[in-house]
Amino acid sequence: MTEVEQKEDLLREIINIGIGRAASVLNEMIASVIELDVPEIKLLNLKEIWDHLEYKSREEVCTVSLEFKGSLSGSAKLVLRAREASSIVSMLTGENDASPDDIDVMKSATLTEVGNILLNSVLGNFSNILDLEITYDIPLFEQDELVKAFSSDAERLSIVVLMCKTKFFIQEVGFSGLIMVLFNKSSFHKLDNFLQDKL
Template identity: 35%
Template sequence: MGQEFEAIVGLERDALTEIMNIGVSRAASNLRKMIGDQVHLSVPSIEVVNQRRAARLISEREISELIAVRQDFNGPFSGRALLIFPETNSLELVRAVTGDALSADEVLEMENEALAETGNIILNSCLATMANMLKRSLTMTIPEILRGSGESLFEVTDETPAEGLVLFLYIDFAVRRRDIRGYIAMMMDIPSLEILRELLAEFIARVVGDDGADA
């Protein structure tokens, strides 16, 4: 179950939640510019779970196939970021992005392109915000579209190692009064999560200033 990793709790969890809130808020602002209409993304709550549990969390909530935008990130900590939607929601998102100007066939045709663009905006906003606030830099690969179950998206197999952990966020979109729910997940190994914890401790010291530490 990856219990060697001490859970992100207390001030570290609060700091990470605050950083992701800012990232999601920037993502909403960037999407608003692209869509030309109000976009609201909910404040996420964060859990750190193993890959099996992450797959189960989604399968408990979603019965349809899933669609995901995937981007790998590298830097002081590395991993794989996923923006995941139920397949039924993904077409609603495309319609919102394209302003209902397309026919049903055109929506299907544009789906991958619109999802990749949306995923790129949201994942980049979240990861760039995290990197900036932790005073580090991350590089990201180009977005890739995946379809499948929670198990396939989180790469769960019989050989899945215990140390694969997932930062799991549940978010709601409201775009042009449509309800579109989705998930942001960041898959990282224990060494990367340990580095993330160290950077969060530095961030807290800077903000709280209780020990006068500088980054």
């Protein structure tokens, strides 16, 4: 196994533990059984992500973003297709609506909480395992074209993206989403060093 593969392996482990914690928190909150799985992770430049996404750049998505700073800084995002996001909320809240409504303020708050749980767990696990000090802002919800979800980050940061394809299973119905952690270059070098130390 190469060093890069070893690092990717460690990242996968960190993400999976975080996702597992998030799943147990969500399961305590809702009546339905929810399972989360991260079948694939990749480290990419922001430009490269479009080659690895099953999403179109103009596709309407719901994004929950969590800015973080400290030993590492950047932004973590949960990205869901708008239609699927609405279905997820309907299932979590037990509405079981066959044709879910658009995302209103109430639904967007629910998605923000789901994003809050997932992203806190993932980043919290980075912090625990790599022994980093990270603080987070309040998560923000946006509904827009996918390309716009990255536009502000692209301007500010020279970015390395940790892209995690995520599967949600609620009452055995599957949904796909993305968890993305965007690091600026210097933060990524720091992360790389932390990972190196742990190998």
